Amino acid sequence: MRAPLSWIKEFVEIPSSVTAEQISDGLIRVGFEVEEIIKQGADLTGPLVFARVLSIEELTEFKKPVRYVGLDCGEKETRYVICGATNFVVGDLIVAALPGAVLPGDFAIGARETYGKTSNGMICSARELGLGEDHSGIMTFAQGTVKIGEDAIAGLMINDVIFDVAVNPDRGYALSIRGIAREVAGSLGLKFTDPVDALRTLTFAETGKGVSAKIADKSTASVFYLRTLSNFDPSATTPLWMRRRIEKMGMRSISLVVDVTNYVMLELGQPLHAFDKSKIKGGLTIKRAGKAQPFTTLDGQVRQLDPDDLMVCDDAQPLALAGTMGGASSEISETTTEIALEAVRFDPICVAKNSRRHKLSSEASRRLERSVDPSLAQYASARFVQLLTENSSAQHVATVVDGEPRFSPVVKLDPAYVSRILGVEVPPAKIAEVLRTIGCDVNEKNFEVDPPAWRSDLLTPADFTEEVARMIGYDKIPSVLPPRPLHASLTPTQKRRRAVAAMLAGRGLAEVQTFPFTNQETIDSMGFVGERAATYRIANPMSEEFPLMRVHLVPGLIEVAQRNISRGAKDFAIFEMGSIFRSSQKLVPFISPDLSKRPGQKMIDEIFASVPPQAYHVAGLLVGKVENEDWQGKARAYTWQDAIAYAQDILQLCNLDWTVKRSDFAPWHPGRCAELIVDGKAVAHAGELHPRIVAKYGLPERSVAFAVGLSVLPDSELVRPTTVGTMPAALQDVALIVGADVTAAQVEAALRAGAGDLLESITLFDRYDKLGDGKISLAFSLVFRAPDRTLTGAEVTEMREAAVAAAVKATGAVLRTA
Numbered sequence: 001m002r003a004p005l006s007w008i009k010e011f012v013e014i015p016s017s018v019t020a021e022q023i024s025d026g027l028i029r030v031g032f033e034v035e036e037i038i039k040q041g042a043d044l045t046g047p048l049v050f051a052r053v054l055s056i057e058e059l060t061e062f063k064k065p066v067r068y069v070g071l072d073c074g075e076k077e078t079r080y081v082i083c084g085a086t087n088f089v090v091g092d093l094i095v096a097a098l099p100g101a102v103l104p105g106d107f108a109i110g111a112r113e114t115y116g117k118t119s120n121g122m123i124c125s126a127r128e129l130g131l132g133e134d135h136s137g138i139m140t141f142a143q144g145t146v147k148i149g150e151d152a153i154a155g156l157m158i159n160d161v162i163f164d165v166a167v168n169p170d171r172g173y174a175l176s177i178r179g180i181a182r183e184v185a186g187s188l189g190l191k192f193t194d195p196v197d198a199l200r201t202l203t204f205a206e207t208g209k210g211v212s213a214k215i216a217d218k219s220t221a222s223v224f225y226l227r228t229l230s231n232f233d234p235s236a237t238t239p240l241w242m243r244r245r246i247e248k249m250g251m252r253s254i255s256l257v258v259d260v261t262n263y264v265m266l267e268l269g270q271p272l273h274a275f276d277k278s279k280i281k282g283g284l285t286i287k288r289a290g291k292a293q294p295f296t297t298l299d300g301q302v303r304q305l306d307p308d309d310l311m312v313c314d315d316a317q318p319l320a321l322a323g324t325m326g327g328a329s330s331e332i333s334e335t336t337t338e339i340a341l342e343a344v345r346f347d348p349i350c351v352a353k354n355s356r357r358h359k360l361s362s363e364a365s366r367r368l369e370r371s372v373d374p375s376l377a378q379y380a381s382a383r384f385v386q387l388l389t390e391n392s393s394a395q396h397v398a399t400v401v402d403g404e405p406r407f408s409p410v411v412k413l414d415p416a417y418v419s420r421i422l423g424v425e426v427p428p429a430k431i432a433e434v435l436r437t438i439g440c441d442v443n444e445k446n447f448e449v450d451p452p453a454w455r456s457d458l459l460t461p462a463d464f465t466e467e468v469a470r471m472i473g474y475d476k477i478p479s480v481l482p483p484r485p486l487h488a489s490l491t492p493t494q495k496r497r498r499a500v501a502a503m504l505a506g507r508g509l510a511e512v513q514t515f516p517f518t519n520q521e522t523i524d525s526m527g528f529v530g531e532r533a534a535t536y537r538i539a540n541p542m543s544e545e546f547p548l549m550r551v552h553l554v555p556g557l558i559e560v561a562q563r564n565i566s567r568g569a570k571d572f573a574i575f576e577m578g579s580i581f582r583s584s585q586k587l588v589p590f591i592s593p594d595l596s597k598r599p600g601q602k603m604i605d606e607i608f609a610s611v612p613p614q615a616y617h618v619a620g621l622l623v624g625k626v627e628n629e630d631w632q633g634k635a636r637a638y639t640w641q642d643a644i645a646y647a648q649d650i651l652q653l654c655n656l657d658w659t660v661k662r663s664d665f666a667p668w669h670p671g672r673c674a675e676l677i678v679d680g681k682a683v684a685h686a687g688e689l690h691p692r693i694v695a696k697y698g699l700p701e702r703s704v705a706f707a708v709g710l711s712v713l714p715d716s717e718l719v720r721p722t723t724v725g726t727m728p729a730a731l732q733d734v735a736l737i738v739g740a741d742v743t744a745a746q747v748e749a750a751l752r753a754g755a756g757d758l759l760e761s762i763t764l765f766d767r768y769d770k771l772g773d774g775k776i777s778l779a780f781s782l783v784f785r786a787p788d789r790t791l792t793g794a795e796v797t798e799m800r801e802a803a804v805a806a807a808v809k810a811t812g813a814v815l816r817t818a
Helices: 020-029 177-188 195-199 240-248 256-268 348-357 363-368 376-390 415-422 428-437 461-472 492-506 520-525 554-565 601-609 640-653 691-696 744-755 793-811
Strands: 002-004 033-040 048-059 066-072 079-083 093-097 112-114 117-119 160-166 213-215 221-230 273-276 284-288 294-296 302-304 310-313 318-321 339-346 395-403 441-443 448-450 572-581 614-623 625-627 659-662 668-678 681-689 704-709 730-739 759-772 775-784
Touching: 002 177, 002 240, 020 033, 020 160, 020 177, 079 117, 177 256, 195 256, 195 376, 213 221, 213 395, 221 284, 221 376, 240 256, 256 273, 256 363, 256 376, 273 318, 284 339, 310 339, 310 348, 339 348, 339 376, 348 363, 376 395, 415 428, 415 461, 428 441, 428 461, 492 572, 492 614, 492 640, 554 572, 554 614, 554 704, 614 640, 640 668, 640 681, 640 704, 681 691, 730 744, 730 759, 730 793, 744 759, 744 775, 744 793, 775 793
Parallel strands: 213 284
Antiparallel strands: 002 160, 033 160, 048 066, 048 093, 066 079, 112 117, 221 339, 221 395, 273 339, 284 310, 294 302, 310 318, 441 448, 572 614, 614 704, 659 668, 668 681, 681 704, 730 775, 759 775
16 A cells, blocks of 8 residues: 555644654554655656647658657747657647756756757656656646646656555555554654545535435445436546546556546545446346356456356446446446446455455455445545536536445443553553544543444454554563463374384485375275275265275385386385274264354364274385395395384384284285284284285385384383493393294293393393204393392392293293203
């Protein structure tokens, strides 16, 4: 939003000692960001005069259009200049820069020889004068609007300061000079004169019957003013002062009627739309489009209307996309003599939907969707009639009104609440003063506050408290730190997931992400059956090839490996963390709650009941060689031990205790799969993939994988502290002969149980399975340590023998002596 200082000064008494920077600082202090201060004319010096075109000689011997133009600059003789523009004719009034002038960009004007002629000056466009970006042609003026030979810098009001202000969506009232001026006055403590005050008593004589106005649906608009005018002369031109103000605001002059609607919108903030009355059949009604149909807007685009679009219609057809843009069928033209001027306070949501549905953001929609003053429809339309009748032959015929303004309710405010929320004592009198500055009516006896009509956002005590803070200055509110830092942190579950991912990445595994979709063929090929094969079908799948939710992470990793192997990769390790979906319960239908308020607990429970259960897993796939062959030794491929080790490392990282047992679990090899159990529940599987799957997907032989259900792991301490022993340790080795069906874990558990509390650690360091007769030898290292003394040989021997005795009893082991 651009705001010229010269226009602001009409409504605010700004002393000459106040600089543009101080005004900018004041706007920033009350919550407006000033993006730029444009000092128009600061880099322009004269002589710059208005002139009339006396003659035009076309120089045709050049490739581009070149004209040798004679000008009457109010001097005794004709001045000749070279010009390449063609949008002017003999008799037009233009702006001429005479030798000695300096235009923006440090462009000095002087007499020079060019194209075989002497150019004694230059005819200027708006862009060359720094008045805008329009470089389509020379600036021209209507007869009688300027005086030949007069100083154009003063006549065009070039020397001005323009503030480019960023307006927040909740401050729609500031998209007008009225709103910006009020903020300038409030921030600097200056006197403000509301331009609406001069319009309150403005009346017009009724000279005939006007076009009727009707709001069909009262929820779409509150008040509709329709003023009819006649006897308008289409040749009437926009006065120069109005044209220049519009241009300073970043808009271009079009015609008198359109310029007046734009001028009033920029001045007061209420968009207006003028219809050619002769093109209206019957009266005007605000209603929904009702059906899909083509509609041509003023920009020449044919748009397909939605039945829900809010329109302004006559008795035969839609004439305007309400609050957004008019239609081409009823636009003001060069033959218009009768005008119907519409001013409506539309519902902001209806206008926003119109704008977004058609991807059409206009100056009108930007203001109306942010809410405008409900009373402005009356005063803005009156201002239009005033300006048009003053600057043309137009006469007021009649004014028709439907509906009435609806205003925000009065709010009871506790001054103590304001001070408590701001953390600084603000006297009630100061609160009342601030609220009156922004336009509120305040009853200081009971502190009932009536918000101004243009502030529909002031509805609660918190809103008024924010206004007090804004106007007294946020810098006046002391910064007090809370008693202790309050900040969001990761949950234990999130920390555990991040630790697992970091550990696997640190071990050299690459993390991948796959889509959580699969198909029945993949589920069948993996060997999943029963509950592990039950999943959910997607109502609107991304691809009909993958219509189901995945039931396991390993199939997705296998497909990633297959794709990478086909592209030349040979040896790699990958992992993925994500959710799997199994149809273990019947879901209730999907629920879409009312978003205007927080749903109750019952509805929250129903919402979660409509969401499929999602178990969170981590899985890895190890393919090819882990070590390549070199001078230190032969290559080593990944084996089932590596997969089990990764699964055990994850459980160890989570500080959990587990046991291992053999398992027959798809998609692993029936005899080479381990199941890891925590608290009696299987939480992980690892081992060699089934040969059938390896062959189907073209993986290297004996590829291995692991999968851990992170969401089923019990809670545990994130860190498990250990004690550093200060006394010397005693090491004892034990070799036991057991049956081949006895696991090392069973023997280790028996030794640990018999060794006693001073056993620090136990490690399997050898396995020998060539004894025959179904026997194997397992050798363990036992480390004993006392926290307060050095153990004697007798104590160590006694604990070792107790451990062996427990193993003999539990597993039938025999102590190996040779």
